[in-house]
Amino acid sequence: MKKLIAYFSSSGNTKAMAEKLAKATGADLFEIKPQTPYTRADLDWTNKNSLADYDTIFLGFPIWWYVAPIKL
Numbered sequence: 001m002k003k004l005i006a007y008f009s010s011s012g013n014t015k016a017m018a019e020k021l022a023k024a025t026g027a028d029l030f031e032i033k034p035q036t037p038y039t040r041a042d043l044d045w046t047n048k049n050s051l052a053d054y055d056t057i058f059l060g061f062p063i064w065w066y067v068a069p070i071k072l
Contacts, residue, residue, distance in 0.1 A: 005021055
């Protein structure tokens, strides 16, 4: 059975885990890269004013089997 690990990593943490998992399972590895690379300011999750200019924010992500990808 052929395996694939597709991952997105902005800081490198997910990349490191994906590489370990690929090595342990013998899976192929594919990095999902943004079309426009994120800046340091884009990734500053501590900036409480980063979304202050918006009244409404629409967030889109894929749903598989009616489950959000962020479910823990």
